[in-house]
Amino acid sequence: MLVCMASNQQTRPGIGELAKDSASRRIGVVMGEVGARVQIRPVGGGTEWDALPANVVAPTAQEELSARLAIKNGNSRDGL
Numbered sequence: 001m002l003v004c005m006a007s008n009q010q011t012r013p014g015i016g017e018l019a020k021d022s023a024s025r026r027i028g029v030v031m032g033e034v035g036a037r038v039q040i041r042p043v044g045g046g047t048e049w050d051a052l053p054a055n056v057v058a059p060t061a062q063e064e065l066s067a068r069l070a071i072k073n074g075n076s077r078d079g080l
Contacts, residue, residue: 012056018043020059021051027059027067043067044074048079 013019019030019040026049028040037050059067 005039011056011058012038012053018059018064019056020063021049021055022057023055024049025052027063043071 008046013030015030015032017030018027019038020027021040026040028042028049031039031041031048034050036053037046037057038053038056040051040056041048051072
């Protein structure tokens with residue numbers, strides 16, 4: 001979905017999108033929201049962690065590329 005916003009506003013990544021938890025500096029996939037927390041799962045799978053919505057931002061292009069490469073490498077090792 002494309003949302004037009006003022007240049008001083010930022011959108012938070014939605015469910016299924018890559019996101020960065022700026023507090024922990026970890027990259028993961030947004031899985032949902034529970035209460036006042038955003039749940040994020042590591043890109044390689046594993047246990048979700050909770051992040052404050054204000055700390056959930058879109059990763060930089062370099063961070064996104066690194067995360068996607070890690071996924072591809074993991075799939076390659078697993079024979080997928």
